Amino acid sequence: MSALEPAGLVQATxxxxxxxxxxxxxxxxxPKRIRLMSSAAWQNRMAVxxxxxxxxxxxxxxxxxxxxxxxxxxxxxxxxxxxxxAAHLLGTSPEGRDEIGQLMVGGQxxxxxxxxxxxxxxxxGVAWGAIAGYLGGxxxxxxxxxxxxxxxxxxxxxVVLLASILTPNLFVIVLAITAASWTSTAxxxxxxxxxxxxxxxxxxxxxFGARHRHVIFRHLVPNVFGVVAVNATLxxxxxxxxxxxxxxxxLSLPPPATSWGDLLTTGINHVFDGYWWQLWPPAIxxxxxxxxxxxxxxxxxxxxxxxxxRR
Amino acid sequence: xxxxLARRALQAILVMLIVSVIVFILLHSLPGGLVRAxxxxxxxTFQVRQLQRAxxxxxxxxxxxxxxxxxxxxGNLGFSYKMNQxxxxxxxxxxxxxxxxxGIATVFxxxxxxxxxMWQGYRRNQPADHLLNASTLILYAMPxxxxxxIFIILLSLDMPLxxxxxxxxxxxxxxxxxVLVLPIAxxxxxxxxxxxxxxxxxxxxxxxxxxxxxxxxxxxxxxxVLLAHVLRNSMTSTITNIGLTLPxxxxxxxxxxxxxxxxxxxxxxxxxxxxxxxxxxxxxVLVVTASVVAGSLLADLGYAALDPRVRYVRA
Numbered sequence: 001m002s003a004l005e006p007a008g009l010v011q012a013t014x015x016x017x018x019x020x021x022x023x024x025x026x027x028x029x030x031p032k033r034i035r036l037m038s039s040a041a042w043q044n045r046m047a048v049x050x051x052x053x054x055x056x057x058x059x060x061x062x063x064x065x066x067x068x069x070x071x072x073x074x075x076x077x078x079x080x081x082x083x084x085x086a087a088h089l090l091g092t093s094p095e096g097r098d099e100i101g102q103l104m105v106g107g108q109x110x111x112x113x114x115x116x117x118x119x120x121x122x123x124x125g126v127a128w129g130a131i132a133g134y135l136g137g138x139x140x141x142x143x144x145x146x147x148x149x150x151x152x153x154x155x156x157x158x159v160v161l162l163a164s165i166l167t168p169n170l171f172v173i174v175l176a177i178t179a180a181s182w183t184s185t186a187x188x189x190x191x192x193x194x195x196x197x198x199x200x201x202x203x204x205x206x207x208f209g210a211r212h213r214h215v216i217f218r219h220l221v222p223n224v225f226g227v228v229a230v231n232a233t234l235x236x237x238x239x240x241x242x243x244x245x246x247x248x249x250x251l252s253l254p255p256p257a258t259s260w261g262d263l264l265t266t267g268i269n270h271v272f273d274g275y276w277w278q279l280w281p282p283a284i285x286x287x288x289x290x291x292x293x294x295x296x297x298x299x300x301x302x303x304x305x306x307x308x309x310r311r
Numbered sequence: 312x313x314x315x316l317a318r319r320a321l322q323a324i325l326v327m328l329i330v331s332v333i334v335f336i337l338l339h340s341l342p343g344g345l346v347r348a349x350x351x352x353x354x355x356t357f358q359v360r361q362l363q364r365a366x367x368x369x370x371x372x373x374x375x376x377x378x379x380x381x382x383x384x385x386g387n388l389g390f391s392y393k394m395n396q397x398x399x400x401x402x403x404x405x406x407x408x409x410x411x412x413x414g415i416a417t418v419f420x421x422x423x424x425x426x427x428x429m430w431q432g433y434r435r436n437q438p439a440d441h442l443l444n445a446s447t448l449i450l451y452a453m454p455x456x457x458x459x460x461i462f463i464i465l466l467s468l469d470m471p472l473x474x475x476x477x478x479x480x481x482x483x484x485x486x487x488x489x490v491l492v493l494p495i496a497x498x499x500x501x502x503x504x505x506x507x508x509x510x511x512x513x514x515x516x517x518x519x520x521x522x523x524x525x526x527x528x529x530x531x532x533x534x535x536v537l538l539a540h541v542l543r544n545s546m547t548s549t550i551t552n553i554g555l556t557l558p559x560x561x562x563x564x565x566x567x568x569x570x571x572x573x574x575x576x577x578x579x580x581x582x583x584x585x586x587x588x589x590x591x592x593x594x595x596v597l598v599v600t601a602s603v604v605a606g607s608l609l610a611d612l613g614y615a616a617l618d619p620r621v622r623y624v625r626a
Contacts, residue, residue, distance in 0.1 A: 148322075149329035152607075153600045156562035157580060161592055164584040165337060237452075244454045245566055249581060261454075268460050268570075272468075283457050290452035 047299025053292035057285065061107030070101030073256045081270070084277050091277035094266060095256075102263055103281055109259040110240055110286075113174055117239035120178045122232040125185025126224070130216050132186070133193030144190065147183045155180035156245055163251040170253065177242050185231050192224040226304035233297035237290045244286055260286050319611055323604050330600050331383065334593050335376050388597065389590035393583070398594040401579060406598055408480065409568070409575035412491070413560050413602075416498035417553065420560075424503045425542075425549060428510025432545075433537060435515055447504035455566040459497040466493065477573035494567045501563060505556045506549055513545035520544075550614045554607025561599055 076096035084091045090099035132143035150158070162176040196202065197220070205215050240260075246252060247261030248268075260282045267279030363369050367378055382388070388398040427447070431440045450458065467475035477490040517523065518541060526536045561577075568577035576595055583591035 145322075145325055145329055148326045149333060152326055152558065152603050153330060153333075153596060154558040154561035154565070154603060156565050157596050157599055160565070160580065160584050161337065161596055164587060164592065165340065165589075241454060245456070245562075248454070248456045248566060249569060250585070264454070264457060268456060271460055271464065279460070283453075286454060286457070287449065287452045291448065294448065294452065 043299050043302050046295045050292040050295035050299070053288060054296065057107065057289055057292075058111060061104050061111060064104045065101065068100060068104070070098040072097055072101050072105050075256075081273070081275055081278075083275075090281055091275070093263075093278060094270070097256075099277055099281060102258060103260070103285060106258040106260050106263050106282065107285065109170075109253065109257060110243060110261065111289075113170070113177070113243050113259070114236045114239040116174045117177045117181060118232050118235040120174065121182035121235055122185055122228060124178070125182040125231075126189050126221060126228055128182065129186035129189030129191075130193050130220055130224075133190035134197060134212065134216050134220060136194075136197075140190070144187070147186050150180070151183045151187075153180075155242065156249075159242060159246060160249060160251060163246065168251050168253065173243065173246065173252070177239050177246075180242070181235060181238055185228065185235070188227060188231055189224050192227060193220050196220055196223055230297055230301045230304060233293060233300055237293040237297070240286065240290055240293075315615060316612070319608060323608050326604055327601060331380060331597065332376070334597055335379060338589060338593050339372065339375075383597070388594040391583075391588055391591045393586045393588040394591070398590050401591060402576065402594055402598050405574065405576040405579045406602070408573070409561075409564055409577060409599075410602065412494060412498070412567070412573065412575060413557070413564055415491070416495050416502075416560060416564075417557075419495065419499045420502055420556075421506055421549060421553075423499065424506035425510055425546070427503065428507035428549075429514050429537065429542065429545070431507065431511040432514025432518065435511070440511075443507075447507055450500050451502075451504040453501065455497055455501045455563045456570050458501050459493065459567060459570045462493050462496055475571070477568075477571040480574055490573075494571045494573050497567050497570075498560060498563050502556065502560060505559065506552055509548045509552055510545060513548040514541055517541045517544050547614060547618050550610055550617065553610035554603075557603045557606045561603060 074097075078096065079088075079092050080094055080096040082088055082092040082096075084099075088098050088100075090103070093099060093102055128143060128147070132140045158180045159176045162179060163172060166172045166176075193216075202215060202219055205219055210218075243252075243259065244261030244264060247259055248265045252259060252262050263282035264279070264286060267275070267282060270278050360369075367375060370378070386399050388402070390397050391401060394401065427443055431443050434440050453461075463475045466472045473492045474490055475493065477494055479486050480490050481487065522540060523536060526540055527533075531539075564575065565577035565580060567573065568575045569581050572578065576599065580592065580595040580599075582588075583595065
């Protein structure tokens, strides 16, 4: 699912000696070292910046409403669709609610859904992949064909189908997105477990009479932790993206509850009226958080890669 | 080659079988049952029983699945009471349009992403690479509908170059082409990074190979090495990616069709979800998935044709 998968390859494969790739190297130092360092440092800076953005947006959504008090349930059509002013810094919504306050409460829902999906789909995916990879044989083949099948269904169709069979509430939304996004984790973990299974310590564990459960959850799962952490991070971004798409398709919580995707959809519906303050703030919020999560995932990926190389 | 083909086709069939089981289970997990979902709340038990008997819903589930599967294989995917038309005829009408949309988008996607990824791989970690990385990442982070709206604002409102809705699709080649520009642009630009990032790392890996050094050593120019050797060897990653990216493009098509009112299968699906037209919903999921599976099968065959190593190792 992640488009960012191969980002760490540059570091992993070392660097090419061809012409045109060397710029500004200090003489006397092996070029490879310098490039690795600068690249890693750059990646780290980006990851830290991403982390700062995530923390800042989370604080904005969850602590913000305590400092910036607005009424987010009442409808007041007298102040509907106002452009930004001193009283409402980002204007008001079509229901006459303060746009900044809307961003805060909407962000709460979006972030809650995203983190819940990341936790649920990772847990389920890890269990599924670990069991399949460890047991192998027929069970593995069956379990992985199910993964293939779910992966082949375009996720948005799957999510919309689930959400129109069940009535959308917070739990159904999380469940639907989870159902469409646990598969990549399962596949990843299975691959890792398949290679870990041949290691001596696992064989030793089995020789000493360890139970399946013990081997899977004590030896295998902790060793795939690194790659899973990267995957889980990127899941947050995917979930935000899918939830926004669901909101656009009208599958979200009933009003007055809102989310960044709902706000963005409202903005889009008013594009022809010129209410730019309803469109760009949620758009920027979504793009910003997805970008931030992705660069953090990238940074984590490199960290894990470097650790694996040392091993 | 034949063995590889057969194995891959068998796998595709198996996947479709599992998908149909999932779809069937979902169909039968509707609250209150399929019949009540179709008839609405205000029906008598007698009417419910009658329709259940007519549709064979009083038989045991495995038997129902068998009947349903045989019907589906014959092309009979049920009847839409909401649209008073058979699901198959609806699908036959709308699916080709979406396949056209997705097909053109994929071709353009690859045509743009491959040079971008190559350039990035060749100029890795230089300003041009960082710039392209950042821009494809931002495009990737944008929800499809936001990207589509930006295109509408720029190319339809500010500069009235292309129509902002695609409802007119199907009325002559000229209109069709004009109408398709923005939906396809949205699908293409949102998905570039899926291909370009893999292309970039494939090029970087290939540049390290011995054959590249040899090619340089015997006096080839950079251009020739890149275009004649590295491009061909890096393309395999792009081709395997088609199968993995297709679900995303179809998902994007759902959004794009709804945004631009393009009368394809995504819009049919969305309308069906609004009216809770379950036979249509499930039929669409089935054919869309079948398209993805068929697409990735084709991509794999192309891969095998292009890269002899696949044929010999796996066969």
